[in-house]
Amino acid sequence: MINHKTHKILIVDFGSQVTQLIARQIRNLGVYCELINYKKFNSFHFVNENIKGIILSGSAKSTLYKSAPTIQLKLLKKNIPVLGICYGHQLISNFYGGKTKFSNKKEFGSAILNEKKKSILTRNFFKNKTNIVWMSHSDSVNVKPKDFNIIASTKNSKLAILEHKSKKIYSTQFHPEVYHTVNGKKIFYNFLFLICKIKKNWTDRYKINNMIKEIQKNVKKNEKVLCALSGGVDSSVLAYLLHSSIKKNLICVYVDTGMMRLGETNEVYKIFKKKFKNSFHIISAKNIFLKNLQGISDPESKRKIIGRTFIKIFENFTKKNSKIKFLAQGTLYPDLIESKSFSGSPTSMIKSHHNVGGLPNKMKLKLLEPFKEIFKDEVREIGKTLKVNNFLLKRHPFPGPGLAIRIPGVINEEKINILQQADNIFIDEIKKRKLYDKIWQAFAVLLPIKTVGVMGDNRTYDFVCALRAVTSRDGMTADYFHFLKKDISEISNRIINEIKGVNRVVYDTTSKPPGTIEWE
Secondary structure, eight states: OOOTTSOEEEEEEOSOTTHHHHHHHHHHTTOOEEEEEHHHHTTOOOTTSOEEEEEEOOOSSOTTSTTOOOOOGGGGOSSOOEEEETHHHHHHHHHTTOEEEEEEEEEEEEEEEEEOSOOGGGTTTOBTTEEEEEEEEEEEEEEOOTTOEEEEEOSSOTTSEEEETTTTEEEESSOTTSTTSTTTHHHHHIIIIIISOOOOOOOHHHHHHHHHHHHHHHSOTTOEEEEEOOSSHHHHHHHHHHHHHHGGGEEEEEEEOSOSOTTHHHHHHHHHHHHHGGGEEEEEOHHHHHHHTTTOOOHHHHHHHHHHHHHHHHHHHHTTOTTEEEEEOOOOHHHHHHHSOSSSSOOOOOOOOTTTTTSOSOOSSEEEOTTTTSOHHHHHHHHHHTTOOHHHHTSOOOOTTGGGGGSOSOOOHHHHHHHHHHHHHHHHHHHHTTOGGGOSEEEEEEEEEEEEEEETTEEEEEEEEEEEEEEOSSSSSBEEOOOOHHHHHHHHHHHHHHOTTEEEEEEOOOOBTTSOSSOO
């Protein structure tokens, strides 16, 4: 996307699930960065690359194993500032004479960090010499590497921040890239602008211009692009971007799977028929999806079936127009990192996404995914610049597979109708209470169990509805929203009283990690 003259930060990926959050933090600070697999880094040519800083990511592995991912030490001796995070922190320590050991006192989640010594890395990071940081490790550095200073400690990690001032090497045991580290962005700010002395070069307009150039480079004048338009934030912004890039070559297709939110299809039609006129099409495919999902309960199977069904519908649509050569999707980096390892690192696969791991191996259409290296918050900012409809930009995320992954177990029309009503009431209530914009994503889940209840002195045996509402910045990490008791009680009562088939409501108080935001 950029030329070799652009100053950049290089992030070496050892396979952490949150590595891309480092890139998001850096890009949000207005600096360009690239993520590279540690194996490729070992053969990386620094000549003419204008690398101003190197960041070593975390990892699901341990530096104590012989098979642990590693890099050549000489690559860190190029007079380029280095920041190691978690696994990178331990790797740096091992390189320079320190020792790492497995600890029985594991640190997962929040920890209190205490300042021991002033450092340029932690300028304005601490408040009264303490801070709350997010830990996720079993191994700890227990012997300080030679000539390094101890900048900060936690109860279980005495060497939580290390510094070699003259070599400009810094490392943290905690994850400053994660939202739950208070003021974590300040660590990156100090590293970028005070230590690396790099200048801001990564703006929304710059991203848009580069994506437009990339799209125009790939799509020839006589070729058309089918944009899979769901009406969600990602696909909507993508449609606007493509319209700015290849206006006459764009065809937007909305597929009604029958598993959309209540009234979704009519809302989408009103907005996009006006914006894209004759290049906007709706395909009603409820019966096809329900037939293909009949009797299927395994979540991975659901996602793959939905992905294949979407592709088959799109390919059938292209038979009417042989000039359609590309399928454009609003795929984001979180979709990729949960479905497969984007950079080739040993990242664990969490679940297939219908538009990534759920796609068939062989497709007639070539994929066009301009957003696959960025996050939803970046997409929203791009959408503002492109003047995307404000209603679309502020909507909570909605999964491509729709309500199919909010109905654990076998899906049928009765369950879909019940869930549509429950979800509609939940969203309506949080909007009435002016909570919608404070919540990153809220939705209802229909559980595959029934429980006994009493309504009007009569016994009932109906479904359980779970409510889920989370706060987040990017979808990679999240915490549950803390409703007032009065609010959650009144919302639950309304769902039970108005929806036939539900007699119990529960609220999900799981963060991510350990849970995912969606249930399947």
